[in-house]
Amino acid sequence: MIARFGYFEGLTEQQKRAQEDNASRRFKAALTSQPGILAVYYMESPNGDRATISIWENKQAMEQGGINANAAPLLPGQRGEDIPSPSRVEIWEVLDQFVAPAAVRA
Numbered sequence: 001m002i003a004r005f006g007y008f009e010g011l012t013e014q015q016k017r018a019q020e021d022n023a024s025r026r027f028k029a030a031l032t033s034q035p036g037i038l039a040v041y042y043m044e045s046p047n048g049d050r051a052t053i054s055i056w057e058n059k060q061a062m063e064q065g066g067i068n069a070n071a072a073p074l075l076p077g078q079r080g081e082d083i084p085s086p087s088r089v090e091i092w093e094v095l096d097q098f099v100a101p102a103a104v105r106a
Contacts, residue, residue, distance in 0.1 A: 001038070001094035002059050004066075006086035008050040018082040019050070030072035036061025052086070055094065062091070 004038060011019070023042065031040060036057040043051045056062035 001097070002056045002062050003092045003094050004052075004054045004056065005061055005090040005092065006052040006054075007088045007090075008052075008084055011048070011050060011084055011088045015082070015084045016048075016050070018078075019084055022078060022083045026072055026075050026078065027069060030069040031065065034061070034065030034068055037065055059091070 028040070029056070031037060031054070032061070038055040038057060039053075040055075041053045043053070063103065066071070
């Protein structure tokens with residue numbers, strides 16, 4: 001398994017709105033439909049920086065899934081130049097995992 005960390009640092013409020021619109025209307029559906037995707041988390045720190053973590057079955061699935069998801073056409077009102085890209089990306093190998101049962105999380 002592979003974990004991809006994307007860091008979005010120093011975003012303006014306009015960039016955050018564009019990111020949220022893109023995620024909710026286009027990108028989440030495009031990404032989660034890719035073979036090999038296991039989980040995606042979107043996060044924000046107290047200082048307003050954002051990060052994403054996506055967990056994939058393997059590096060090949062991650063690379064091809066990213067290409068496919070990014071190729072999804074923009075929707076009305078979206079402009080590619082308004083949607084922020086991560087300021088940096090890290091790829092880590094997953095050594096172990098634990099996910100609490102749904103009853104515990106509720």
